[in-house]
Amino acid sequence: MIAKPNSPRSRAADSSTAAYTVGVPYERMFAYAAGPRTQPSNYARTVADKSAIEWTEASWNPATGCSKVSPGCAHCYAETFAERFRGVPGHPYEQGFDLKLWHDRLDVPLRWKRPRVIFVNSMSDLFHESIPDGFIQAVFDVMGQAHWHTFQILTKRHDRLAVLAPDLEWHPNVWMGVTIENRRFVHRADRLREVPAAVRFISAEPLLGPLEGLDLDGVQWLIAGGESGYKNRPVREQWITDLRDRCVEEKVAFFFKQWGGVRAKTGGRLLEDRTWDEMPTPRVLATA
Numbered sequence: 217m218i219a220k221p222n223s224p225r226s227r228a229a230d231s232s233t234a235a236y237t238v239g240v241p242y243e244r245m246f247a248y249a250a251g252p253r254t255q256p257s258n259y260a261r262t263v264a265d266k267s268a269i270e271w272t273e274a275s276w277n278p279a280t281g282c283s284k285v286s287p288g289c290a291h292c293y294a295e296t297f298a299e300r301f302r303g304v305p306g307h308p309y310e311q312g313f314d315l316k317l318w319h320d321r322l323d324v325p326l327r328w329k330r331p332r333v334i335f336v337n338s339m340s341d342l343f344h345e346s347i348p349d350g351f352i353q354a355v356f357d358v359m360g361q362a363h364w365h366t367f368q369i370l371t372k373r374h375d376r377l378a379v380l381a382p383d384l385e386w387h388p389n390v391w392m393g394v395t396i397e398n399r400r401f402v403h404r405a406d407r408l409r410e411v412p413a414a415v416r417f418i419s420a421e422p423l424l425g426p427l428e429g430l431d432l433d434g435v436q437w438l439i440a441g442g443e444s445g446y447k448n449r450p451v452r453e454q455w456i457t458d459l460r461d462r463c464v465e466e467k468v469a470f471f472f473k474q475w476g477g478v479r480a481k482t483g484g485r486l487l488e489d490r491t492w493d494e495m496p497t498p499r500v501l502a503t504a
C-alpha cells in the first residue's frame with residue numbers, strides 16, 4: 217500500500233492552469249446548481265483543476281455528456297449539473313448533458329507541470345458508444361506523454377473497454393476502473409480483468425445492494441460509498457463491511473468514500489469508528 221496523496225483541499229490552485237475549464241469539483245457543482253442559471257463571471261477560474269472527490273486530485277474532461285446504462289446512473293451528478301445550464305449561451309454546458317468532444321482540452325494535462333492524480337471524464341464516460349475510437353486513442357496518447365501524472369478512468373461500458381483494450385497502450389500511469397453498483401453487474405470485473413492496466417479498480421458507488429459473486433482476483437483497489445442527493449438510495453452497513461472484509465482478506469486496497477445522504481458529507485466517512493483511505497500499489501507492467 218502507498219500513502220494516500222495529499223488531500224485535494226490542502227493543495228493550492230496552480231495559477232498557471234487556472235484559466236482551463238477541465239472539471240467541476242462536486243461541491244462547487246452543486247453550489248452553482250442551486251444558484252441562478254447564468255454563467256458566473258469568474259467561471260473559467262473557479263472550475264479549474266482541483267477536485268473535491270476524496271480519491272483523486274483533479275479532473276480532466278476532454279469529453280462531456282453521457283447517457284444512462286444501469287441503475288447507478290439514475291441520479292447522475294454530472295447530468296444534474298450539466299442540465300442546469302442547457303441553453304445558457306456561451307456556457308460550457310450550453311448543450312446540457314449531450315455528448316460533446318472537446319478537442320481543445322486534449323493537451324490540458326501536458327500544461328499542468330505539478331504531478332497530479334487526475335480523474336478522466338468525471339462528466340462523461342470515456343468508453344461511451346458515441347466517442348470515436350480515435351478520440352479515445354488520443355486521450356491515451358496524452359496520458360502517455362504526461363507521464364508525471366496519474367490518470368484514473370472509470371467506466372460502466374465494460375464491454376467496449378474490453379474490446380478496445382488490446383488496441384490501446386496501457387501506460388504505467390493509467391489506472392482503469394469499472395463501476396459495480398449491485399450484483400447484476402459483478403461481471404464488469406471480469407471484463408476489467410482482461411485489461412492490462414497498472415491498477416484495476418472497482419467503484420462500488422453508489423452501492424445499491426450486496427455484491428455477491430464479485431471476484432476480486434486481479435483487482436488492486438476497491439472504492440465503496442453510498443449515494444448522496446435528495447433522492448439517495450440508502451446503503452446498508454453490511455454491504456460495506458462485507459466488501460471491506462473481503463478486501464482485507466484478499467489484500468485489495470479499500471477506500472470508503474462516504475455513507476451518503478442528502479449531501480455527500482451527511483453521513484460522514486467513518487466505518488466502525490475509523491476511516492479507510494487505502495490506495496493501491498500499481499503493478500509493474502511488462503515492457504515490449
Ligand code: SF4
Nearest residue numbers: 282283284289292340
Ligand atoms: S455512465 Fe456515469 S456519467 Fe454516464 S450517465 Fe451513468 S453515471 Fe452519468
